[in-house]
Amino acid sequence: MPELPEVECIARGLREGTQALPPLPGQRIVRASLRWQRHIAQPPPNTFRRRIRGRTILDVRRRGKFLVFPLDEGTMLIHLRMSGDLEMAPRGSPPGLYDRTVFFFEAPWELRFSDARKFGKVHLLSDPQDVLGALGPEPLDDGFTAKKFAARLAQYRRMLKPLLLDQHFIAGLGNIYVDESLHRAGIHPLRRSDSLQVDEVHALWRSIRASLRTGLRHNGASIDWVYRGGSFQNRFRVYQRAGKPCSRCITPIERIVVAQRGTYLCPRCQPEKAR
DNA sequence: CACGAGACCTGTTCGC
DNA sequence: TGCGAACAGGTCTCGT
The missing domain is CATH 1.10.8.50 (Helicase, Ruva Protein; domain 3)
Known part of the structure; x- marks a missing residue:
């Protein structure tokens, strides 16, 4: 589904929050629910579950079509591929039919990665350049002459x-x-x-x-x-x-x-x- | 190196 | 109405 502008808008929305939803930066993850384990590109799902627990999301950025989440320890990347979407939701609200990976926060909120076609990917890395380093230039950067x-x-x-x-x-x-x-x-x-x-x-x-x-x-x-x-x-x-x-x-x-x-x-x- | 085909998945729409 | 084919915002891997 999403290309640069759509991913940028999703990043902005999560970063800034809305009247009804809080900004994502500052939220501390207490648990991740992996209902489609193949979403997790790396590390292996069990390691991912263990390492993501207790992490605080510091910011929401974009590079290419990746959503970039700098954490207090490491960086998480999410690629939405064809049918992915990310949405903040109040704890306990009715889940979406295609919620595949869900992050539960200390505060009564959760971040839902819904993905009908299951093509999306999540990475948890100590150095995000391992993945982002392969990308070409950002077309809207000043340096892209x-x-x-x-x-x-x-x-x-x-x-x-x-x-x-x-x-x-x-x-x-x-x-x-x-x-x-x-x-x-x-x-x-x-x-x-x-x-x-x-x-x-x-x-x-x-x-x-x-x-x-x-x-x-x-x-x-x-x-x-x-x-x-x-x-x-x-x-x-x-x-x-x-x-x-x-x-x-x-x-x-x-x-x-x-x-x-x-x-x-x-x-x-x-x-x-x-x- | 450049390209096409096939995989990975599920849902919707189109044509008979 | 029903059913299979084609199509969907992405990317990887393989064979030629």
Whole structure:
């Protein structure tokens, strides 16, 4: 489900709390309930259970699509993958059907990791870099300049769509924001990374950042029943709009399959050109 | 190195 | 109405 903007919004919500829910930082974990042990990527579930007990969550951050929880001892990472969501809830309130991993706090609250498809992952690490170190740059960081992006693109001879989905290349983009960014830039998803002209690289760099920022401004995208609260789904240019008119030129949006992912594009605004 | 296929899971929607 | 196929915001591993 969630890509950079959605994960960022979830992190913010947990960090700041709401009128009804307290901020997550400061909460001390007294117990973790592991109802789907394969959620726990590392260490082994029994070790995880033992080490997480008594830890205090100090902050909630984001890196790529990971939620990062610095603890008083070590760091916990959560990846929501396709169907995951995290929600603070009052102790004793009716549990969700898909709650897989639940953290119970000293105060009368619990953090529920619900995940219908069970693809999500939880890590407990002494050095979070063991996992986060493999990620590519943050697209919204000041340090992520068009120049650096250009240099990175030139390192590969890959199709843009799978390259932009590759978290080692750039962190945080998923199927929605890649398609939206490519349309905004007017570039076909099958173009090779090393075939872009200078102005195209710049357009893509700008488009990626603009798409993510627009997503953030609308609190992310809420499709189906997972992740509520966002409204970016109402502003999709191409994603899941096959057959509908392109917002720029009226041409019907096309759906193709690239790297086993549904891929949406406007054949007129995103010509295939010289690949 | 780059790519496609298959796995991992469950739920919803579509077509006959 | 029923049933199987296709599809879903992600990522890993394997074979070519």
